[in-house]
Amino acid sequence: MPTPADVAAFLGTAITGGPIERRRPLRDVVDDSRTLGPGDVYMAFPGTHRHGLDFEDDARRAGVALVVSDRAAAHLPTVVVDDPRAVAGPLAAWFHGHPSREMRVHGVTGTNGKSSTAAMVHAGLLGADGRPGLLSGVEITGPGITTTPVRTTPEAAVVHRTLAHFARTGCDSVALEVSSHAAVHRRVDGVAFASMTLTNLSPEHLDFHGTMEAYFRAKASLFAQDRTERAVVSVDDDHGRRLARAVRVPVVTHSVTDPGADVYASEVRAPDADADHRGHRFTVHTAGGEAEIRLQVLGPHQVADAVAAVAVLTADDLPVDAAAEGISALRTISGRCEPVSVGQPFTALVDYMHNVAGQLATLPFLRSRTPGRLVVVIGATGDRDPAKRRPIGATAAAWADLVVVTDESPGTEDPAAIRAEVRAGAEAAGHVQVLEVPDRDSALRTAVSGLRRGDTVVVAGRGSDRRQVFGDKVIHFDDHARLVIAVEDECSAPAIGTIQIGCARRT
Ligand SMILES: CC(=O)N[C@H]1[C@@H](OP(=O)(O)OP(=O)(O)OC[C@H]2O[C@@H](n3ccc(=O)[nH]c3=O)[C@H](O)[C@@H]2O)O[C@H](CO)[C@@H](O)[C@@H]1O[C@H](C)C(=O)N[C@@H](C)C(=O)N[C@H](CCC(=O)O)C(=O)O
Numbered sequence: 001m002p003t004p005a006d007v008a009a010f011l012g013t014a015i016t017g018g019p020i021e022r023r024r025p026l027r028d029v030v031d032d033s034r035t036l037g038p039g040d041v042y043m044a045f046p047g048t049h050r051h052g053l054d055f056e057d058d059a060r061r062a063g064v065a066l067v068v069s070d071r072a073a074a075h076l077p078t079v080v081v082d083d084p085r086a087v088a089g090p091l092a093a094w095f096h097g098h099p100s101r102e103m104r105v106h107g108v109t110g111t112n113g114k115s116s117t118a119a120m121v122h123a124g125l126l127g128a129d130g131r132p133g134l135l136s137g138v139e140i141t142g143p144g145i146t147t148t149p150v151r152t153t154p155e156a157a158v159v160h161r162t163l164a165h166f167a168r169t170g171c172d173s174v175a176l177e178v179s180s181h182a183a184v185h186r187r188v189d190g191v192a193f194a195s196m197t198l199t200n201l202s203p204e205h206l207d208f209h210g211t212m213e214a215y216f217r218a219k220a221s222l223f224a225q226d227r228t229e230r231a232v233v234s235v236d237d238d239h240g241r242r243l244a245r246a247v248r249v250p251v252v253t254h255s256v257t258d259p260g261a262d263v264y265a266s267e268v269r270a271p272d273a274d275a276d277h278r279g280h281r282f283t284v285h286t287a288g289g290e291a292e293i294r295l296q297v298l299g300p301h302q303v304a305d306a307v308a309a310v311a312v313l314t315a316d317d318l319p320v321d322a323a324a325e326g327i328s329a330l331r332t333i334s335g336r337c338e339p340v341s342v343g344q345p346f347t348a349l350v351d352y353m354h355n356v357a358g359q360l361a362t363l364p365f366l367r368s369r370t371p372g373r374l375v376v377v378i379g380a381t382g383d384r385d386p387a388k389r390r391p392i393g394a395t396a397a398a399w400a401d402l403v404v405v406t407d408e409s410p411g412t413e414d415p416a417a418i419r420a421e422v423r424a425g426a427e428a429a430g431h432v433q434v435l436e437v438p439d440r441d442s443a444l445r446t447a448v449s450g451l452r453r454g455d456t457v458v459v460a461g462r463g464s465d466r467r468q469v470f471g472d473k474v475i476h477f478d479d480h481a482r483l484v485i486a487v488e489d490e491c492s493a494p495a496i497g498t499i500q501i502g503c504a505r506r507t
């Protein structure tokens with residue numbers, strides 16, 4: 001294992017302070033005081049709220065061997081560098097023996113569709129008899145490991161530790177979801193990508209990036225020559241076309257509609273309205289041939305995500321039919337147009353749409369499949385993107401018959417103020433019933449109340465994320481599990497003047 005002296009040599013600078021055991025074998029590189037152990041290198045970052053060195057006492061108690069920070073610790077030996085976040089990735093990569101170089105690592109970025117595309121890349125790799133790992137905001141999974149992440153992309157120390165686990169356990173490839181926050185915070189520095197994919201770009205996280213231009217540049221930085229062998233870019237998107245022109249690595253373009261793209265779809269067929277929970281079918285064309293994809297996951301946007309995945313895989317020399325077979329075998333992506341099926345006569349879904357682009361990808365499709373009432377449960381997450389709250393309300397109202405506005409992890413903000421914004425957007429759109437039900441469980445029950453065959457309810461905004469923050473409290477709320485209960489209860493509620501058998505009274 002590397003020692004403090006090795007770390008100092010790697011970073012090209014001396015160790016200050018002490019006492020120091022220069023030849024002590026180090027255990028790991030860690031950036032959070034709450035997960036430190038004996039013999040760790042502690043990356044103490046300056047943050048917006050705290051400085052990692054605020055937790056030096058915890059680090060000492062944990063038995064940390066060395067600190068890397070932008071200033072010397074009071075007691076612990078420290079390697080002082082200008083920007084600790086900038087060295088965290090390369091240091092963690094080196095510490096773990098550059099695991100990304102031993103596998104084909106496929107990065108996926110974009111505003112919407114990152115998790116879905118990463119899941120499809122993973123599924124396609126499985127279809128081609130690969131041994132892949134998946135590191136996404138929905139799940140981290142590989143041989144001997146399946147966890148639910150807190151972040152879309154973890155900090156660099158966790159990224160490289162996870163890649164090291166994948167490499168050690170025999171993975172040959174990885175699908176890795178990369179957020180724009182990760183790009184700015186350098187969480188994937190030191191990862192050698194075989195490919196980086198852009199799904200699309202639309203207004204999001206502007207509270208963090210400031211402008212669309214800065215957001216674009218954060219994404220574009222992931223496509224640099226020293227990061228990835230190849231760029232895989234959607235040309236159905238203005239920003240994608242711009243990126244395709246700008247990058248200096250080989251580009252593979254993909255499109256749902258444009259036969260001029262390297263990989264594209266044709267004969268895209270929506271599922272029959274009565275074909276329960278089946279996805280689109282289409283032919284995907286690549287330079288190496290074509291194949292039929294029969295999606296099981298719902299929604300037209302999944303076609304774009306699947307085409308992107310095929311582009312990633314076939315550009316890396318996987319056969320198109322194996323990739324198509326793997327993607328077609330993917331049954332569900334947690335919280336992404338995920339159905340609740342407990343025998344009820346109406347359609348009930350949980351979806352992670354949380355911006356206008358996601359709504360426009362999903363709601364018109366649900367409307368087209370819903371001869372009856374379309375009920376949309378929405379809210380907006382606090383401490384981020386206040387400008388999107390009214391548009392989210394307005395877009396839901398444009399497609400729904402009933403909009404139920406509820407709380408959705410308000411964070412440090414006033415939940416009522418967030419709801420008021422979303423509600424104002426929905427009401428301004430007119431012609432639609434809008435109800436405000438602060439408690440999310442009650443909102444779900446309100447939404448399913450009285451639904452019949454031909455109706456659809458979609459609970460939007462949280463997807464598979466089961467953590468919600470209310471001030472200083474973190475609560476667990478699983479949209480899918482609670483929707484199952486709400487639908488079951490609705491179906492078994494006594495109906496006045498009818499004889500009921502399960503959900504039969506609603507049919
Ligand atoms: C804007 C942003 O991304 N901020 C992240 C950043 O916060 P920060 O720099 O302000 O750090 P800080 O909270 O002041 O803490 C400073 C340092 O002290 C450390 N610390 C802090 C507390 C403690 O008890 N012990 C400890 O060691 C922290 O690990 C950190 O290194 O570094 C922290 C430590 O890693 C992250 O927790 C924090 O994520 C915040 C909470 C967050 O919400 N991030 C979101 C916006 C995010 O990253 N989202 C993207 C996905 C977006 C999407 O596409 O939807 C993601 O990749 O997840």
Ligand SMILES: Nc1ncnc2c1ncn2[C@@H]1O[C@H](COP(=O)(O)OP(=O)(O)OP(=O)(O)O)[C@@H](O)[C@H]1O
Pocket residue numbers: 110111112113114115116117137152179199200301302304305335336337351352353354357358359361362
């Ligand atoms: N290709 C796409 N185009 C537009 N919208 C999409 C696309 N794929 C998915 N969506 C919408 O975005 C939502 C989130 O999908 P997904 O989790 O795959 O995206 P993400 O980029 O990982 O999101 P996040 O960055 O917030 O984690 C979906 O529930 C759907 O409503």
